[in-house]
Amino acid sequence: MADDKPSHRFNLGETYRRRDLHDQYGGNPQSGVSPCGDEPIIFLFTGGTGQQHGYQDDFKKDGTVIYTGEGQEGDMEFVRGNKAIRDHKEDDRELHLFEMEGDGEVRYLGQYEYADFEWVELPDTKGNPRDAIRFELAPVGETITTEMAGEERKDNGTEESVVSSNTEASTDPTDRKIVSIRINKTTDMREHFDATVLSDVSRDTVEPYLEVTFDRDDIRLWGNRASTVGENTVSRGDLILFFYDGEYEAVAEVMGTSILGPSAAEFSRAVWPSYDPDDPGNYVIYLSRVYDATIDLDRFWDEHVLDYSGHPLDGWTDLHNHLDAIVAEYGSIEGFYEEATGALRYDYWDLDEWDIDTDLAHRLERQLQRKGQVILYGPPGTGKTFTADSFARWWTGQQMQAKSPAERISSVTFHPSYSYEDFIEGYTIIVDNDDGATPSESSQTEIDEFTGEQDRESPAARDADSRAGEYGLKDGLFKEFCNEAESAFKRSQPHVPGSEPKYLFLIDEINRGNISKVLGENIKLLEQSKRGDSVRLSHSGEEFTIPPNVYVIGTMNTADQSIALLDAALRRRFASLTVPPKYEVLYNSTSYPFDTKTEALELVRSGSDELDVLQAASVLALEIINSAITETSGLGKGKRIGHTYLLPVEWEANADATGVGRDRALADVWRFDILPLLEEYYFGEFDRLQEDVFGKDDVELFDQQTRDIAEFSVAALREELVDLVTRRQELLTDAET
Known part of the structure; x- marks a missing residue:
């Protein structure tokens, strides 16, 4: 909080007519940032329809306000109101913040002063991405946000992505917003409710219009007009109650939200065809769970709780004014949640619906809970990194x-070059001026002030300047991660088991680094029994700890190094899970013209479509080759070839991108991926490669004179793979077992 005293020009929390303010002090009554010509005052206004124009203002619990600068279209610049905010102390002007309440009235929130700013990417009024200025404003004296300490104000930012949102949900399970939506019988709302809340929507339908990716094929969602929602937005973990025809029909939990720009009409037409394209639902809410509602209306609408005689006619009713009464009646918001929800109709986090090996995921979860860290090891192309990434989103997302x-x-x-300094802490180039600017930025500021260019400073120029700096001690990636996790752990509810938020750190190719060098004295802190203990770091001398809510997953390619060669101290502290080739993933692919090994064999024997035969022979040949590799001295199962090389999504995408036929795209996988890998395994042993893998010494896929991989045709590949499957079919059973 700033040391300056407030001017007391306005009464905290009092409502004013905005027109009266401008009549007395001057300024533009249409602008969100309004310097007053008659007084040394700058009016700032938040709320209203600001979010529709790309403005996102955040109110922090420490009283700080993150205020979006002015400018509806294109990149923001330090001109007019934005310049006035930044320079207000030099110009002897005061910043006074008001909240727009409708009907021309505004409520006074308090006096603030400029502290800092940052450039972020936000949508403009047309929904196009642009560089936006977000000011950090510090309170001067008491303000509404410091006075209420987060009780009255809510963070009104919106999520742009289900998996990469900046919206922070509270770790307090009782701090959840509840919104009640009345489904109008005389409009198309019921049709929309049935279509996207009670029924699944394909992610293929919605993803083309959104910067959002989903981990399962079917989703549930709801849409409102942003003008209806106003500032009463929702975020992760909030609850939506759907009321229809005299009763609550469903309760849904919010997973994320998006505010659509120009794509809103097209999106609504694809999802809700009966929506008015001139007034589409541009505030989209993704639902994580949907339940049957079991809300006792007499109790919930009692005069001591909501005091309703009937549901409000609004399409969006925020119940934040009733939360205290709900807690008093049900014991907590969680208590209300439990009583309000019946049968679970949809669960986004149902692992069976995710594109991940369910058994492997459950084993991984169990070992993380037991040891705290796991290594996924296996041959190349078995999906280790994909599994780790997908599991991390599933496990933490719940x-x-x-x-x-x-x-x-x-x-x-x-x-090999990754070090302790990168991972924990070390000396490097850092930003180290009192004002947070690098020396080059400070010098550039002086030049700009001299030339008058400071108001036209571009993000690219700032980025170039920030590459220079001073030499000093800097925290590494894992130390920063653990510090953030520890702060979240301390904020969690100690009396609620499992409430501590899980933090998951993924290390790809863990065996390629010098583990002892990277972890240093901290390796013992990985042990479950040592979590919460601390060691003194060698560079800074600070005490460092790995909190209990940090989990680590490492991946390891056994073609590079056997897991047996890992540092013994590391192996003792990590559980090890093997990730072998999973041929059933290929048989289950809807893109392949067969569902079982038997069907694939039948295609190889008597199939008439050449592409179908090539696909069947490819999958069967991969099993045979892996079986041969397993039996080969000096190679073994760690050198097998993963099933993901033959995933249709990979080579079909190449066919679409390059314009080649699907048969040529699949042949390219063999020519440029699988055969070079075999050549590496059998380096310098050309004859042995042909004999061990293909069972003969004149394979047409190789140039017998140069002893290199040949530039073969699709027909030659098909014939060789069919021949391999026919002659070495006995290896299929061994490969399966």
């Missing part, structure tokens, strides 16, 4: 009252 998964998952790829 905690709806914590930050979004994107904020609780971090990853790094180890390599």
Whole structure:
């Protein structure tokens, strides 16, 4: 909080007519940032329809306000109102913040002063991405936000992505917003409710219009007009009650939201065809769970709770004014949640619906809970990294009252040069001026002030300047991650088991780094029994701890190094899970013209479609080759070839992108991926490669004179693979077992 004293020009919390303010002090009554010509005052206004124009203002619990600068279209610049905010102290002007309440009235929130700013990417009024200025404003004296300490104000930012949202949910399970929606019988709302809340919507239908990705094929969602929602937005973990024809029919939990720009009409037409294209539902809410409602109306609408005689006619009723009464009646918001929900009709987090090996995911979860860290090891192309990424989003995402998964998952790829300084802490180039600017930025500011260019400073120029700096001690990636996790752990509810938010750190290619060098003295802190203990770091001398809510997943390619060669101290502290080739993933693919090995064999024997035969022979040949590799001295199962090389989604995408036929795209996988890998395994042993893998010494896929991989035709590949399957079919059973 600033040391300056407030001017007391306005009464905290009092409502004013905005027109009266401008009549007395001057300024533009249409502008969100309004410097007053008659007095040394700058009026700032928040709320209203600001979000429709890309403005997102956040109110922090420490009283700080993150205020979006002015400018509806295109990149913002430090001109007019934005310049006035930044320079207000130099110009001896005061910043006074008001909240727009409708009907021309505004409520006074308090006096603030400029503290800092940052450039972020936000949508403009047309929904196009642009560089926006977000000011950090510090309170001067008492303000509404400091006075209420987060009780009255809510963070009104919106999520742009289900998995990468900046919306922070509270770790307090009782701090959940509840919104009640009345479904009008005389409009198309019931049709929309049935279509997207009670029924599944394909992600293929919605993803083309959104910057959102989903981990399962079917989703549930609801849409409102942003003008109806206003500032009463929802975020992760909030509850929506759907009321229809005299009773609550469903209760849904919010997973994320998006505000659509120009794509709103097209999106609504695809999802809700009966929506008015001139007034589409541009505020989209993604639902994590949908339940049958079991709400006792007499109790919920009692005069001591909501005091309703009937549901409000609004299409969006925020119950924040009734939360205290709901808690008093039901014991907590969680208590209300339990009584309000019946049968579970949809669960986004149902693992059976995710594109991940369910058994492997459950084993991974169990070992993380037991040891705290796991290594997924296996041959190349078995989906180790994909499994780790998908599991991380699933495991962390279910905690709806914590930050979004994107904020609780971090990853790094180890390599031989990766060091303790990168991972924990070390000396490097850092920003180290009192004002947070690098020396080059400070120098550039002086030049700009001299030339008058400071108001036209571009993000690219700032980025270039920030590459220079001073030499000093800097926290590494894992230390920063653990510090953030520890803060979240301390904020969690100690009396509620499992309430601590899970933080998951992913290390790809963990065996490629020097583990002892990277972890240093901290390796013992990985042990479950040592979580919460601390060690003194060698560079800074600070005490460092790995909190109990940090989990680590490492991936390891056994073609590079056997897991037996890992540092013994590391192996003892990590559980190890093998990820072998999973041929059933290929048989279950809807893109392949067969569902079982028997059907694939029948196609190889008597199929008439050449592409079908090539696909069947490819999958069967991969099993045979892996079986041969397993039996080969010096190779073994760690050198097998993963099933993901033959996933149709991979080579079909190549066919679409390059314009080649699907048969040529599949042949390219063999020519440029699988055969070079075999050539590497049998380096310098050309004859042995042909004999061990293909069972003969004149394979047409190789140039017998140059002893290199040949530039073969699709027909030649098909004939060789069919021949391999026919002659070595006995290896299929061994490969399966």
